[in-house]
Amino acid sequence: MTAGVAGLSVVDLREVALGFGDDCLVLSHRLAEWTTHAPELEEEMALANLALDLLGQARSLLTLAGEADGRDEDQLAYWRDDRDFRNLLLVEQPNGDFAVTMTRQLLFSTFQELLYRWMVTGTEPRLAAIAAKGVMEARYHVEHARLWVQRLGGGTEESHRRMCRALDLLWPYTEELFEPTESWSRAADQGAVPPLSSIEEPWRHSIESLLVDSGLEIPGFPAWQSGGRLGRHSEHLGHLLAEMQHLHRSHPNASW
Amino acid sequence: MPAGEELARRLAAEVPDPELPFLTLGDLGILRRVEVNLEGAVRVVLTPTYSGCPAVHHMADEVRRTLMAAGFPAVQVDTELSPAWSTDRLGPHAREKLEAMGIAPPPPMGKAPVALTLKCPHCGSLRTGELSHFGATACKSLWRCQECGEPFEHFKALR
Numbered sequence: 001m002t003a004g005v006a007g008l009s010v011v012d013l014r015e016v017a018l019g020f021g022d023d024c025l026v027l028s029h030r031l032a033e034w035t036t037h038a039p040e041l042e043e044e045m046a047l048a049n050l051a052l053d054l055l056g057q058a059r060s061l062l063t064l065a066g067e068a069d070g071r072d073e074d075q076l077a078y079w080r081d082d083r084d085f086r087n088l089l090l091v092e093q094p095n096g097d098f099a100v101t102m103t104r105q106l107l108f109s110t111f112q113e114l115l116y117r118w119m120v121t122g123t124e125p126r127l128a129a130i131a132a133k134g135v136m137e138a139r140y141h142v143e144h145a146r147l148w149v150q151r152l153g154g155g156t157e158e159s160h161r162r163m164c165r166a167l168d169l170l171w172p173y174t175e176e177l178f179e180p181t182e183s184w185s186r187a188a189d190q191g192a193v194p195p196l197s198s199i200e201e202p203w204r205h206s207i208e209s210l211l212v213d214s215g216l217e218i219p220g221f222p223a224w225q226s227g228g229r230l231g232r233h234s235e236h237l238g239h240l241l242a243e244m245q246h247l248h249r250s251h252p253n254a255s256w
Numbered sequence: 257m258p259a260g261e262e263l264a265r266r267l268a269a270e271v272p273d274p275e276l277p278f279l280t281l282g283d284l285g286i287l288r289r290v291e292v293n294l295e296g297a298v299r300v301v302l303t304p305t306y307s308g309c310p311a312v313h314h315m316a317d318e319v320r321r322t323l324m325a326a327g328f329p330a331v332q333v334d335t336e337l338s339p340a341w342s343t344d345r346l347g348p349h350a351r352e353k354l355e356a357m358g359i360a361p362p363p364p365m366g367k368a369p370v371a372l373t374l375k376c377p378h379c380g381s382l383r384t385g386e387l388s389h390f391g392a393t394a395c396k397s398l399w400r401c402q403e404c405g406e407p408f409e410h411f412k413a414l415r
Binding site for chain 1: 304306307308309310337338339340341342387388389390391392394398412414415
């Protein structure tokens with residue numbers, strides 16, 4: 001096995017970049033599904049902006065992931081089936097109502113910002129470069145999601161009810177955020193990425209303090225869903241990919 | 257320095273941004289390097305403002321077209337992420353130009369990264385409020401002046 005920069009093997013670098021790149025790509029697609037359906041014009045633009053940032057990050061990460069075996073970003077995005085995707089189950093969950101979308105964003109973006117912030121000073125220079133750009137964007141995503149969770153949680157009886165429902169629905173998927181794959185653990189040993197256990201506490205603290213401020217609470221049951229990083233997905237991902245990949249597979253290498 | 261490098265750098269720096277055409281790539285700090293080799297081939301390095309900025313491809317095409325039209329035999333445009341672009345890279349005139357076009361510029365380096373209040377670029381009032389973190393392009397947010405009632409855009413601080 002070839003050793004990459006900082007003693008990180010190319011296979012481990014690929015797995016790490018692929019998992020995190022797939023998170024960005026899949027969530028970007030989910031957010032893009034809101035286009036023309038958002039509750040107000042400003043939110044329409046906001047969701048599209050979030051999607052665009054994540055798509056840009058996905059492109060950088062998938063380009064890096066593909067270097068190991070000569071595949072480019074398009075081959076990775078359009079020519080893999082669901083079993084080969086390595087994203088978290090959380091990001092493939094359907095948009096649901098606006099409370100579900102914003103809760104999903106809060107849970108993921110808080111996680112992503114912490115990861116990026118750590119990786120900026122990590123030992124893998126290309127991951128660090130992507131993180132340095134991404135952390136500035138993730139900060140805005142977190143802020144946006146926090147404002148909405150606060151408004152919905154402390155809003156009307158109906159918005160509060162929907163926030164509670166969204167948290168119950170998505171909480172089971174948070175366990176997986178902090179479960180390292182073997183590649184992730186080795187990359188963490190090399191100092192390229194943080195040990196996931198080190199960001200769990202700050203993540204939980206950030207989420208919990210916001211929920212308390214918003215009249216909400218972390219669900220009382222444990223999180224238990226996992227498998228996305230190993231390619232075991234919910235059936236939702238297949239439907240998402242069918243839509244995302246259809247055009248490219250019908251017209252290979254089409255450009256405009 | 258090979259002949260033409262200064263010219264190539266000046267021409268590339270003067271290419272306008274497709275979304276904010278009154279600003280150039282030089283003003284925005286998007287142009288990172290220009291190198292000309294002994295055969296006259298040019299390599300230009302750009303850095304994106306945002307990871308997903310869709311204007312980068314258009315900028316690269318414009319740089320290529322401009323330099324080819326000026327007689328350079330070959331032009332290669334690459335993008336580089338590191339060090340990450342931030343609004344601290346805006347050139348000295350960028351803030352004035354933004355303000356003159358009715359877009360509130362980001363606070364200067366060293367100030368709070370997210371402005372608490374902005375001066376309305378239309379009437380100068382400080383009674384303004386943010387409508388949305390996200391505007392018509394990735395680099396802007398949407399504000400409104402409570403004094404004159406006009407909406408305006410803000411070139412967001414990114415750092």
